[in-house]
Amino acid sequence: MITAIVGATALAGCGSETADTRDRGAAAFGGHFSVEGALRALPAVKRQDDRPLQVFAGDLSEAAELGDLPKPVDPQSLADWSKGLATPPLFVAASEGLGLQYLQSGAMRKTVGFDARDVTTFAAVEALPEDITVVNLTKGAGLTKGVEATGKGTVGDIDPAWPDDAPFPFVHGVAQRGDEVALSRSSAVLETWTKDNGDSLADNDALVAVAKALDAHGSYSAFLSDGPGKLPNLPPAALKAMNSSMPAFDAVGIAQGVEDGKAVEYVAYHVDDADKAKDRIEKTWTDGMSARTREPLAKLLDVGDVTAKDGVVTVKISPKGSAGLAVQMFMQGDVPFIVVD
Structure with missing residues (x-):
């Protein structure tokens, strides 16, 4: 589901899907965004029934630079930054897990230690009810120690604190792997990502072919579907x-x-x-x-x-x-x- 609109960049992927090349691809995703790198950062979520899965990826740092947006340090600059991400010629279709549409409440930073203003690059896949958003954060930002969910209750259920004091309508699980942090409404998907068995959306040859074609151009954000x-x-x-x-x-x-x-x-x-x-x-x-x-x-x-x-x-x-x-x-x-x- 599209929850916000902004902008981003492009990066090349790696060759064969060995553990070594997958690790390099995941590292490159944070340091230099690409569509193929985003696929390698995401677990191999499968489509549900006849609904295609949807992949979202972007570089918010690049978007802010392209739009000459202010650094979001107070409520006014945060509002200007958020609005600027939706101002032509920029556009990014962002996953719900990025939380852009809930940014003004400040609940996400309060709950997990960071929010969209701290994100450099992100990749997400949605095949509801399964989803996951993986983010890389700016220097100094990070997940609050010991936090494993965005709210009380079962991951995937409606958060009883919404909308007054919760980052999302539904409780998201939160986990960290290396420099990346992931949020998901599915505990199973989050666990798969955390364990990192080597499977990723880059195992889908058709998606990778499309990603390579997009990475050949000077793009700054991407949306894919199977x-x-x-x-x-x-x-x-x-x-x-x-x-x-x-x-x-x-x-x-x-x-x-x-x-x-x-x-x-x-x-x-x-x-x-x-x-x-x-x-x-x-x-x-x-x-x-x-x-x-x-x-x-x-x-x-x-x-x-x-x-x-x-x-x-x-x-x-x-x-x-x-x-x-x-x-x-x-x-x-x-x-x-x-x-x-």
């Missing part, structure tokens, strides 16, 4: 009339960038045959109609380069309005992210 968005409540004939011609894809990623002070977005699809799928994907973006607004996509965005490489088709778009257009379209089941046939 499947298409939910079909809107429209008959197939209506969707086809909107020039919805997307081929099947088993992973998609969206990365944010800034060029000449304006937002750009890279959308990468993992498909069976990238060369064959390229024209269909490009046609959807250039000639399609929005299922949400019922207007041509060309009114909402400009389409740039479309490339096919290593099983991935990547489309560069420039939103004509706010940044984050592609992520919003995915969440709303719009034409470029649904497969009709």
Whole structure:
């Protein structure tokens, strides 16, 4: 679930998934953010039923620098910092575990010792009811010793102290592993991450292929999914009339960038045959109609380069309005992210 909007960077991953390379990938995630590095930092959570899992990743330090945001040291600067993270051309889709939407209460810092203003980079995966958010913190910030949850009661249950004196509506478990801290509504997922058996989302070849494609560009945040968005409540004939011609894809990623002070977005699809799928994907973006607004996509965005490489088709778009257009379209089941046939 998207809980906030901000910005971030890009970093390359490692090769084969040995324990040694996985450790290096996890370390690199904190020191130099990348999409592939974010996948390596997350446990191999599986999708639930027909709902695709969703991955969120970003670099809040880079976002603050790009937006020339103030250091959040008091209520006013905190409000300005938080608002700035949602101001074009920046955009990050953040997991609930990052707590950006609850930042003003101060409850998270009081309870666990840090909050979003102390986070440098983050990676998260949601496949509800399972989820986990992994963060790296600024120097001097850290998890309060002995804290294992964000509230009283069972992890995953509603926090009885919400909304007056709790960081989240649901109790999150909290744990630390090396320099990283994780929060999760699932004790089992948190335990898996803590033990670190070597499995990660980087075991998903399709997600990794998409991550590599995004990391080839100067992106500053990313959202990934292991499947298409939910079909809107429209008959197939209506969707086809909107020039919805997307081929099947088993992973998609969206990365944010800034060029000449304006937002750009890279959308990468993992498909069976990238060369064959390229024209269909490009046609959807250039000639399609929005299922949400019922207007041509060309009114909402400009389409740039479309490339096919290593099983991935990547489309560069420039939103004509706010940044984050592609992520919003995915969440709303719009034409470029649904497969009709």
